[in-house]
Amino acid sequence: MSNHPFTHLDALESEAIHIMREVAAECANPALLFSGGKDSIVLLRLAEKAFRPGRFPFPLVHIDTEHNFPEVIEFRDRRAKQLGERLIVSSMEDSIKKGKVVLRSPTQSRNAFQSVTLLDTIAEYEFDACIGGARRDEEKARAKERIFSFRDEFGQWDPKNQRPELWDIYNTRTHPGENIRVFPISNWTELDVWEYIDREQLEVPKIYFAHLRDVIRRDAGLLPVSHLVQPREEERAEKVMVRFRTVGDMSCTCPVESAAACVEEIIAETAITRITERGATRMDDQTSDASMELRKKEGYF
Amino acid sequence: MSVVKKELFESELLRFITAGSVDDGKSTLIGRLLHDSKSIFEDQLSSITNTTRKRGMEGVDLSLLTDGLQAEREQGITIDVAYRYFATPKRKFIIADTPGHEQYTRNMVTGASTANLAIILVDARNGVLTQSRRHTYLASLVGIPHLVVAVNKMDLVDYSQEVFDRICKDFAAFADELNLHNIEYIPMSALRGDMVVERGDKLAWYQGTTLMDLLENVAIDHDINLNDFRYPVQWVCRPQTEALHDFRGYMGRIESGAVKVGDAVTVLPSGLTSRIKEILLYEGSADDAFAPQSVTLTIEDHLDISRGDLLVKTGETPWVTKEFNAMLCWLSEQALDSKRKYLIKHTTRTVKAIVSGIDYRIDVNTLKQETVDTLNMNDIAQVRLKVQQPLICDDYVRNHATGSFIVIDETSNNTVAAGMISQQIN
Numbered sequence: 001m002s003n004h005p006f007t008h009l010d011a012l013e014s015e016a017i018h019i020m021r022e023v024a025a026e027c028a029n030p031a032l033l034f035s036g037g038k039d040s041i042v043l044l045r046l047a048e049k050a051f052r053p054g055r056f057p058f059p060l061v062h063i064d065t066e067h068n069f070p071e072v073i074e075f076r077d078r079r080a081k082q083l084g085e086r087l088i089v090s091s092m093e094d095s096i097k098k099g100k101v102v103l104r105s106p107t108q109s110r111n112a113f114q115s116v117t118l119l120d121t122i123a124e125y126e127f128d129a130c131i132g133g134a135r136r137d138e139e140k141a142r143a144k145e146r147i148f149s150f151r152d153e154f155g156q157w158d159p160k161n162q163r164p165e166l167w168d169i170y171n172t173r174t175h176p177g178e179n180i181r182v183f184p185i186s187n188w189t190e191l192d193v194w195e196y197i198d199r200e201q202l203e204v205p206k207i208y209f210a211h212l213r214d215v216i217r218r219d220a221g222l223l224p225v226s227h228l229v230q231p232r233e234e235e236r237a238e239k240v241m242v243r244f245r246t247v248g249d250m251s252c253t254c255p256v257e258s259a260a261a262c263v264e265e266i267i268a269e270t271a272i273t274r275i276t277e278r279g280a281t282r283m284d285d286q287t288s289d290a291s292m293e294l295r296k297k298e299g300y301f
Numbered sequence: 302m303s304v305v306k307k308e309l310f311e312s313e314l315l316r317f318i319t320a321g322s323v324d325d326g327k328s329t330l331i332g333r334l335l336h337d338s339k340s341i342f343e344d345q346l347s348s349i350t351n352t353t354r355k356r357g358m359e360g361v362d363l364s365l366l367t368d369g370l371q372a373e374r375e376q377g378i379t380i381d382v383a384y385r386y387f388a389t390p391k392r393k394f395i396i397a398d399t400p401g402h403e404q405y406t407r408n409m410v411t412g413a414s415t416a417n418l419a420i421i422l423v424d425a426r427n428g429v430l431t432q433s434r435r436h437t438y439l440a441s442l443v444g445i446p447h448l449v450v451a452v453n454k455m456d457l458v459d460y461s462q463e464v465f466d467r468i469c470k471d472f473a474a475f476a477d478e479l480n481l482h483n484i485e486y487i488p489m490s491a492l493r494g495d496m497v498v499e500r501g502d503k504l505a506w507y508q509g510t511t512l513m514d515l516l517e518n519v520a521i522d523h524d525i526n527l528n529d530f531r532y533p534v535q536w537v538c539r540p541q542t543e544a545l546h547d548f549r550g551y552m553g554r555i556e557s558g559a560v561k562v563g564d565a566v567t568v569l570p571s572g573l574t575s576r577i578k579e580i581l582l583y584e585g586s587a588d589d590a591f592a593p594q595s596v597t598l599t600i601e602d603h604l605d606i607s608r609g610d611l612l613v614k615t616g617e618t619p620w621v622t623k624e625f626n627a628m629l630c631w632l633s634e635q636a637l638d639s640k641r642k643y644l645i646k647h648t649t650r651t652v653k654a655i656v657s658g659i660d661y662r663i664d665v666n667t668l669k670q671e672t673v674d675t676l677n678m679n680d681i682a683q684v685r686l687k688v689q690q691p692l693i694c695d696d697y698v699r700n701h702a703t704g705s706f707i708v709i710d711e712t713s714n715n716t717v718a719a720g721m722i723s724q725q726i727n
């Protein structure tokens with residue numbers, strides 16, 4: 001052990017384990033948000049490292065837009081079962097039925113409404129802390145996000161009213177009705193995540209690897225054809241070799257052209273890639289420089 | 302392909318902070334580091350190019366890269382700590398970017414608390430100003446192990462060696478007063494890129510390293526205390542399954558020092574002793590472990606140990622104290638109320654505390670001690686604290702992890718101050 005160099009991944013891992021244990025020890029009723037995506041897959045391995053041989057001191061929670069890729073949902077259920085941990089799936093369909101979410105059309109992107117279902121779920125189960133897989137390198141508005149990010153009783157994030165975070169002493173206190181979002185992999189980059197997946201030999205849903213898919217070229221991006229997205233009159237679907245860099249709502253998550261068929265090849269590609277993860281893959285964040293920030297204020301992860 | 306991977310894999314992590322007055326060139330320097338190390342993405346570049354144009358300017362304003370949130374963008378100021386990431390084949394870097402004006406002390410202390418290194422920017426035209434002294438004092442207060450003085454805007458003083466030498470001399474005289482010695486000085490032009498990543502051809506008289514060279518190579522493995530084993534218990538693992546009926550694992554992170562199976566350990570504050578039985582990692586068991594690893598320890602004897610207890614090696618005992626001196630940095634807009642009880646979170650312990658006296662406040666510009674009867678935001682002061690239950694701590698200079706704490710207002714739950722323990726009071 002002592003001859004083993006302590007790499008940057010070791011340092012990031014130890015930091016994340018420390019954060020998760022602080023949540024478990026100090027929060028009354030935490031949950032871990034698990035979407036089946038790569039960042040939350042990393043969170044699950046970190047939770048195993050933090051708590052085995054014990055069980056996780058929190059359930060896994062998925063906010064299901066029901067616009068997810070079927071491969072991801074299959075993977076989500078299988079992984080939760082493998083781990084023997086409790087999985088709570090909160091469906092956006094319920095929020096729609098209750099009239100809390102009103103969509104303009106059934107195929108509209110549901111990303112923006114995830115916050116409604118998330119806040120309902122937090123209220124229903126009385127969660128005081130939600131562990132999530134957001135990273136500061138994802139987007140400008142996240143660069144100032146705290147690791148323990150405080151939300152008021154409306155689930156809102158106030159960038160002006162965040163607690164200073166010093167050393168690694170975390171203030172986890174909340175009043176009833178308030179909650180905290182906790183981001184143990186805040187300091188990881190997309191490349192760190194892939195290197196960790198490689199090192200830990202973690203399985204990820206197949207759509208992260210290059211595959212042939214029917215896509216439409218729209219607004220300088222590629223949109224996957226599905227029951228939600230069909231070519232418009234002037235457009236034509238074509239088969240392109242692609243992979244996804246994030247997995248989210250099928251109607252607005254764009255794949256990138258790639259031939260990377262395994263984790264090693266993704267790492268090589270990520271190390272030299274010239275476009276940020278969100279810039280490449282999320283139509284909903286491109287509308288304005290500040291759109292992510294606005295969604296965060298409304299209670300988005 | 303596998304070569305790329307291996308190099309990235311074995312890099313270390315370096316956290317640093319940049320400090321300077323407004324317009325010294327912090328944002329330009331960070332933009333330059335990211336740009337020349339090819340860490341700027343195309344979409345970021347096109348977005349800041351657009352913004353530069355919208356503001357009626359030409360080219361690319363690299364300082365926009367490190368611009369933060371919408372509200373701040375509208376006001377045209379940055380008021381908080383933002384984190385940036387970049388990597389070279391040698392290391393991964395985390396920059397705590399702490400621009401700001403009046404709130405600067407608070408932001409800088411926050412960013413500095415986790416930094417291995419501080420870059421202090423000095424405008425070559427202005428030389429060492431009051432602000433440079435303040436930044437240096439704060440860096441020394443928080444105990445940042447490595448200091449680099451970047452003498453920026455050398456292009457505006459004709460890249461003059463004389464100017465550079467004079468600034469180094471002035472700075473060193475001041476640093477001596479603070480007992481700071483290992484300081485590196487680098488002349489540069491962040492705007493033109495000289496001596497940041499590339500050497501450029503204007504500073505041939507300078508024999509030292511570029512900033513990037515220094516960041517990639519500075520030795521940081523001694524930044525944590527390697528001698529005293531300190532292990533705050535975070536979480537006790539008791540699966541209580543059939544197979545693990547009697548298993549009790551003490552989970553935590555080794556904050557300093559190292560530990561081996563068989564080591565004699567003392568549990569504080571109880572003072573009970575035992576030996577390390579196993580060091581468990583997810584991958585299996587290990588013979589030894591060191592800071593900053595997160596591990597699970599089991600011990601030979603059945604002792605009552607819970608969160609908040611500290612395991613140390615027998616003989617390497619820290620202070621167990623209910624009254625001590627500390628340097629406080631007040632972070633909150635609400636002033637200190639010395640009649641009130643606050644909470645102190647120190648390692649994994651949270652205890653009630655009162656500030657029983659303010660010895661003096663430091664004027665961060667002149668370093669003079671002043672008498673005051675309360676503390677306001679951005680004040681730095683030596684205070685006396687009394688706590689309801691004992692803290693198990695070390696002098697901050699000796700051990701950052703067991704010498705630091707935060708102060709929490711019990712009513713608002715806000716973090717109102719940061720503290721560094723300097724002395725126990727008997």
Ligand SMILES: Nc1nc2c(ncn2[C@@H]2O[C@H](COP(=O)(O)OP(=O)(O)O)[C@@H](O)[C@H]2O)c(=O)[nH]1
Pocket residue numbers: 321322323324325326327328329330364400453454455456457489490491492493
């Ligand atoms: N000539 C020259 N100008 C510089 C240099 N570095 C920064 N500047 C300019 O100084 C001004 C302030 O820089 P900025 O990075 O915004 O400073 P900050 O307030 O410390 O972030 C800008 O107009 C920069 O273009 C340099 O090395 N040489």
